[in-house]
Amino acid sequence: MSLYQYAREGDVERLRDALASERAVVRRRAAEHLGELVEATDQASIDALLRVATDDADEATRAVAVDALAAVGEAAVEQLLAAFTGHDDAGAEWVTARRLAAALDADRPELRIAAVHALAGLDDPSVVSAVTGALSDPDARVRRRACRACGTIADPRAVPALVDRLTDVPPVRGAAANALGSIGTDAALNPLVDLLDDADESIRRTAAGALGGASTARPVEPLAEALGDPSPVVREAAVYSLLGLLSNAPTERSHAIRDQVVETLRDVDDDGVVDPLVEILAAGQETRQRRNAAWILGRVADPHASAAVEALAVALDDDDAQTARFATTSLAALGGPVVEDRLLDRLDPEYPASVRANAVFVLGRVGGRETLERIEALTDDESPAVRKRAFSAVTALRSGGV
Numbered sequence: 001m002s003l004y005q006y007a008r009e010g011d012v013e014r015l016r017d018a019l020a021s022e023r024a025v026v027r028r029r030a031a032e033h034l035g036e037l038v039e040a041t042d043q044a045s046i047d048a049l050l051r052v053a054t055d056d057a058d059e060a061t062r063a064v065a066v067d068a069l070a071a072v073g074e075a076a077v078e079q080l081l082a083a084f085t086g087h088d089d090a091g092a093e094w095v096t097a098r099r100l101a102a103a104l105d106a107d108r109p110e111l112r113i114a115a116v117h118a119l120a121g122l123d124d125p126s127v128v129s130a131v132t133g134a135l136s137d138p139d140a141r142v143r144r145r146a147c148r149a150c151g152t153i154a155d156p157r158a159v160p161a162l163v164d165r166l167t168d169v170p171p172v173r174g175a176a177a178n179a180l181g182s183i184g185t186d187a188a189l190n191p192l193v194d195l196l197d198d199a200d201e202s203i204r205r206t207a208a209g210a211l212g213g214a215s216t217a218r219p220v221e222p223l224a225e226a227l228g229d230p231s232p233v234v235r236e237a238a239v240y241s242l243l244g245l246l247s248n249a250p251t252e253r254s255h256a257i258r259d260q261v262v263e264t265l266r267d268v269d270d271d272g273v274v275d276p277l278v279e280i281l282a283a284g285q286e287t288r289q290r291r292n293a294a295w296i297l298g299r300v301a302d303p304h305a306s307a308a309v310e311a312l313a314v315a316l317d318d319d320d321a322q323t324a325r326f327a328t329t330s331l332a333a334l335g336g337p338v339v340e341d342r343l344l345d346r347l348d349p350e351y352p353a354s355v356r357a358n359a360v361f362v363l364g365r366v367g368g369r370e371t372l373e374r375i376e377a378l379t380d381d382e383s384p385a386v387r388k389r390a391f392s393a394v395t396a397l398r399s400g401g402v
Contacts, residue, residue: 007033016048024058031061035068046076054083054111062110063141065318070117077118084111101130109139113367120149128153135176143168144175151179151213159188166191176207180208189214195220196229204234212241215248215259226266227272239276240289243296247288265300274301278311281327285286290315291323298330304338313342315356329357335366345373353383360386365392372397 003026006014009367013039018030038045046069053065069076085103091094100122103115114256116134119127131153134146145166150158156250165176176196180188195207208226211219219241226238242261249257265273274297281293301308312334315327331339339362346359363371375397377392 003029003033007037010037012037012042012045016045019048019052024056024061027052027056027058028061028064031065031068035064035071038068038072040073040075041339046072046079049076049084050080053080053114055352057392059109059274060141063113063145064111067109067118067145068113074118074121077114078146081111081118084108084114093327098126099128104130104134106138109137109142112137112139112142113145116145128155128157132158135165137162139400140169140172143172147172147179149177151175151182154183156183156185156187159183159185163191165281166195170202173203174210177206177210178213180285180308181213184214184216184218186201186218189216189218191259196222196226201231201234204229204231205237208234208237208241210241212244214245215267216253216258217245217252220245220257220260220264224268227265227268230287235272236276239273239280242293243280243289243292246292246296255296262296262299263298274305274308279314281311281323287320287323290318291320291326294323294326295348298326298333301330301334303336306338309334309342313359314348317355324354324358328362331362332365344374347378356381357383357385357389360389360393364389366397367393367397 001014002019003015006018012034015030015034017355019027021027021030031049032342034045034049039111040046049065049069049072053069056062056065066080081100081103084106085099100115104112105114112134116131119131123210131146131149135143135150135158137143137146147162150162154197162176162180162183165172166245167173168176177192180192189211192207192211195203198204198207204226208223208229211223220328223238223242223245227235229235229238234354242265245257246261254314277293277297277300281297283291284290284293294312296339297308297312303309312327312331316324317332318324318327331343343359343363346355347363348356351359356378360375363375367375372394375390375393378386379394381390
């Protein structure tokens with residue numbers, strides 16, 4: 001069985017055993033999975049990760065183990081720092097911040113990595129200066145984690161130092177771009193927008209992905225232009241980022257950002273927008289992105305686009321009720337013969353009552369004579385939800401002259 005399967009099954013014990021593998025790549029992957037799974041109360045796993053972080057022969061594996069301990073939580077990082085330094089950092093935050101800042105000058109890079117992780121979790125004004133100083137660390141692993149910490153802190157004072165890291169080695173450059181996207185000020189976003197025109201595909205993809213972390217509408221138009229990029233991975237990153245803007249938008253700006261995203265996407269080549277949205281709705285792993293994909297499709301897809309209509313029709317049976325609701329309203333917004341045809345199929349008894357009820361709701365707004373006859377028969381359906389929707393749909397269709 002693979003490490004991925006162990007992780008899917010939550011088999012922490014097997015993953016701990018894999019930390020003793022002779023292959024460094026196996027130990028690294030096991031540490032990554034443990035960072036995602038281990039609870040702060042699982043001391044056996046924390047101890048195993050501590051041993052790897054302090055004693056593993058491979059420096060990349062040691063760094064990943066430090067990251068895993070940071071993912072477990074503050075208490076695990078404190079244990080790691082105690083293992084490195086020989087003393088407990090418990091006390092006032094300003095005292096802890098000073099000690100961690102001093103640790104950034106330690107000879108051992110793993111200690112500097114741990115210090116960066118710990119600093120990112122402190123609410124102390126001196127932290128920003130310490131972490132931005134670590135952006136110049138001689139070890140790229142430390143610089144990369146310092147970039148991530150700057151993204152977590154999201155303080156605009158870190159922007160100049162992060163911009164300097166956009167010419168660093170690729171892992172650091174990507175982390176710097178993501179941090180700038182998280183900070184989201186004009187000074188942070190402008191360098192990322194410029195990178196969308198870079199000759200290197202990987203840099204354009206990184207910039208497009210990082211812009212999705214912003215909380216303003218500033219990146220909408222540049223990302224829309226990136227949907228015309230010759231590289232499919234850049235176009236996909238741009239679509240994901242546009243959905244990310246919808247998810248990250250502060251409540252007071254959410255409607256304005258949604259409106260701007262929709263207005264901009266309507267002016268873009270249909271396939272460049274719709275195809276990635278369909279893929280996200282059909283196979284995306286993040287619920288919020290799938291919700292947003294369902295919502296946007298109803299506003300930017302061509303009503304004759306069978307792939308979009310089919311994806312929305314399938315989503316009527318989505319496990320997430322909000323996604324199913326957005327799919328329902330999007331199908332109603334699209335209308336047309338393709339929508340009517342797909343939803344008439346969903347009236348068959350083989351579909352769950354919730355799907356049939358949603359289909360009836362949409363058909364009551366877009367259907368014709370055949371639809372009226374089919375729905376009239378559902379006024380005697382065994383499902384109360386279907387019957388209720390059927391009566392409303394029949395009334396709506398008849399009042400509309402069908």
